[in-house]
Amino acid sequence: MVVTNINETSRTGTIILRPNHSWSWRANVLFLSILMCVSMTIAFGFLFVGAWVILPFSILEMTVVALCIRYCVKQCRRQEVITISDYEVKIEQGITGPSHVQTFMKLWATWLVQKPRHPWDPVSLVIRSHGQELEVGSFLNQRDKSNLVSQLKKVTSA
Numbered sequence: 001m002v003v004t005n006i007n008e009t010s011r012t013g014t015i016i017l018r019p020n021h022s023w024s025w026r027a028n029v030l031f032l033s034i035l036m037c038v039s040m041t042i043a044f045g046f047l048f049v050g051a052w053v054i055l056p057f058s059i060l061e062m063t064v065v066a067l068c069i070r071y072c073v074k075q076c077r078r079q080e081v082i083t084i085s086d087y088e089v090k091i092e093q094g095i096t097g098p099s100h101v102q103t104f105m106k107l108w109a110t111w112l113v114q115k116p117r118h119p120w121d122p123v124s125l126v127i128r129s130h131g132q133e134l135e136v137g138s139f140l141n142q143r144d145k146s147n148l149v150s151q152l153k154k155v156t157s158a
Contacts, residue, residue, distance in 0.1 A: 002140070002147045006084075013153050016084050017148065019139040021076035028069050036062050078139060084155050089127065091134060104129040111152055125149065 001020055004136040006013035023031070043058035074095060081098070089109050092098035107128040116123055122142040126135050137148055 002137075002144050002151065004151045006151065006154055008154065010086070012084050012086060014081060015148065015151055015154065017082070017144075018082040018142060019076050019078055019092045020070055020071075020141065021143070025073060028073060032062075032066055034063065075139075078134060082136065091127070091136060095120060102132070102134050104132070104134075110151075113149060125152075 002019045003016040003018070006015070007012060021074055039058050039062055043055045046052075073083040078095050079093075081092045083092070084090055084106065087090060087106055089104045089106050091102050091104075094097040095126065104127055109127055112126045112128055114124045122140070124135055125145060125148060126133055128134075140148065
């Protein structure tokens with residue numbers, strides 16, 4: 001998802017990049033609860049028949065599924081903020097806050113759209129200046145990347 005706040009006359013503003021996520025945390029918890037109920041019902045059914053070994057493996061399986069869902073939800077909270085001022089381009093990347101901040105001089109920075117290595121992969125968008133290079137929006141899909149490129153053209157065009 002690309003959210004822009006760009007001033008057309010001064011060609012400054014902010015662009016916020018977030019990955020698309022289809023489910024909320026509440027929907028994930030509901031899905032995990034239903035999955036746990038079904039799994040535990042089957043595990044306790046085997047326990048009453050005498051196959052007690054199924055129960056620990058079912059608990060282990062649900063723990064791994066819960067950790068995987070937590071990891072996916074955490075990765076969907078990733079965000080990149082591109083702040084374009086009169087003299088610099090600042091890119092902040094992080095999950096709960098800016099964990100990586102890099103600044104480029106606006107006059108010397110160039111945006112490159114690199115072709116994908118495989119036909120199924122989306123293009124990669126890179127900012128480069130003075131030997132430093134940073135990929136922006138690696139988690140975006142093809143449509144969002146083309147939207148980002150069009151927004152950046154508004155800011156960088158003369």
